[in-house]
Amino acid sequence: MRHIILSCFGWCALTVIGFAQAPPPGAAVSGGGGGDYKSSSAEGGADRIFNVNSDTVDVENGTMQWKGTTMNLGNSRAVRARFERYLASPPDAGDLKRYIAMLDQIQQLLSPGNITQDNYYRNQQEAFNLLFKAAEFDVDASNCLTIATQVQKVWSMKTEFRQIEVTKNNLETLRKHQESIIVNRADMIEEANDARSSAATKAKPLGKASTGTTELAFKVKDEARTQAEILAKNAEMTAIGLKAKIEFQSQMVAFLMARRYRHSIITSAFYRVLFKGGSQNIVVGAKEVKEFFPISDFVPTLESFDMLSREAMKDVSKGMLTVDDLVKQGELYSAFERLQETFFLGEFEPVVMAYPQDKKREMLELWKDLRELQRLGDEHDLASVEGYVNKVRGRARDFPGAAILSKVNNAINASNMSLLSAKSAALTGDMTKAESALARATKIWPQNPGVKQFADQVVGRQDTLAQKVPEFDRMLTEAKWREIYNKKLEFALALAQDKERSEKLRKVVNRVGELDANIQKASVLASQNNPYLAWDVIVEIYKTESDDLVLAKTRSDIAPLVANYAQLIGRAEKLEKDGSEAAALTAWLSAQDLNPVSPACEAAVKRLAKSVAEGAARKLSQPTPTPPSASAGDEIAVPPAKK
């Protein structure tokens, strides 16, 4: 069989990914160069009228298209079972070569080239006898006996035909005799009538008109009966002949449709010998045969049957050669495809039945793996598909797994995207959309682990909501920004429906995020040997986030590196706070000497310098206070006595 594209991949591999982008049933997916094996007859004249591109096996529907014609192989389960049984069964016993030679000999005996007037009966008899011998082989399944029975019936019919012919001849003789009697009696009556008429003319009155008419009537009746009997015999002969012809042709078509091509050819050969030229036209199966030949005015003949059978046998033979060749090349998957289609075209061909069991066993293992892969595909168990694809690849290196895996990945992504969409919709409170997206995700990949997680989240969300809201409020009241930030995802989920709290959460997250960014900036500056600038950053954010533990830790980490600088700034701030702006300016200038690029120092110096210049007049006009005595300054303040 040439260019048959096996739909195994269609029902097996593609079904795996069918939920995502299912191709139409029977879509041609060529695997491992499977479609490149053409029979030697591909260029033959017959192919010009055959639609060879339509050849395909659809195991799902249990049909096979061959040369544009759909053959029903039975229901899909039975088809699969039959193929699996074939793979598992040992090859049929017996000498197949001898069997085939015997069938060939039968054909030879009945071929037009060998049949002559002299050996007409002898060859028939020899071929007839060989049918019984061929029927003894297991592979024959006693089909030759069926042909023999059919031939025997035709022979019996012929004997019966001859007997009827004899009877018919006897009846014809009788009829002719009866006819002569009738004529004779009629003549006699006519003569008597004539004589009486002439006597009456001599003035004698007429007496009795005529005698013997009653007898004549009975004779006529007898003759008519005989005539009817002859016609009945003729009709009987015609019916018997037609019946034999129809039965024979029916058997021939039955063999062809059952893909018993050799038996169909032998039946045809017998028919050609047993029936006269006038009976060679096709009565049974003409419509079916015409379907193989898409020509409007085509007239099917016996040779049409033979041609189809021989073409099929040739395809089967070529198919098995291809299978062998592919197995030798290690392309087991392609070999499997070719074997499957060849099996369905010619499962009763000896070459198929005799295929070695060890090779069939190998195919059977592959078949089981493919079935399992199909099952995984049917169940959309995407996570397991990859493992099985790799297993099949290990067994058949030409298995086109990349396309399957690619589409499986696409399906997984599609499922995850739908799940994500469901989550987003759930977070925004759009439960209808969430349900729809979740259903889509589940349909694509029912066992998506994310679906279960999502379901758990949804179930747990109500409980979480009840716990998280008060917890958030408490933390917010206690200004525990960092703790809120650390639980931002939990709070975000729990507070999704609460717009007011969500806004508060967003502000907290932004605040801590900005704080973290500054802390990170300070850490980086410190690590780049810029501790004074790092300290500036710390000092700036410390003004607003003094309670943050992370900031406090970073501050304590950097402080030892900038002890004098920090002390100067601290002192400057204290002096400014006390109103000693000029002294504060002095401290800031000292700090700026340590960190010349400090924006904080520059800003403070500018600010204080202006303030000092503006306030100088005021200070100059005030009386100079007496400086505190050194001893008084060193005294430790005594707490007020309790009264």
Place this chain on the structure above:
Amino acid sequence: MSKINPLFFALGIPVVVIVILVAIVVPRMGGGGDLGNLTRFDASAYRKDWATLQGNAYRLDCQIEQQLAFVEGRGRVLAVKPIEKDPSRTSGRIPIFVPVSAGDTFEVGQRFKCRLRVTHDLLVVEALERF
């Protein structure tokens, strides 16, 4: 022709030169007029505790680093770097207030001898002299 004793020239010229030099150098070594009587300003003591220096007047030799602020009709705040007697000692910048009455023009890098008064925490320049 009157003859001057060559010895007169041999001794007179060096003496004249020495006198001129002394006339130039001695006033400078003497600390510049009335500033020479003042105690040198101790910037570290001021930084440590300005209150202990309040009301005192000091001499400060300094170099102008930057003008920090200027208020029309009142004066300006300059960041100056004290010039220590011992060049190995360096001192950080300090701000001084120069009232508008002190006049003069100030450029970065100029050196001055100042009479400072510690008024509250403010270092006010009462008199100054370029050098």
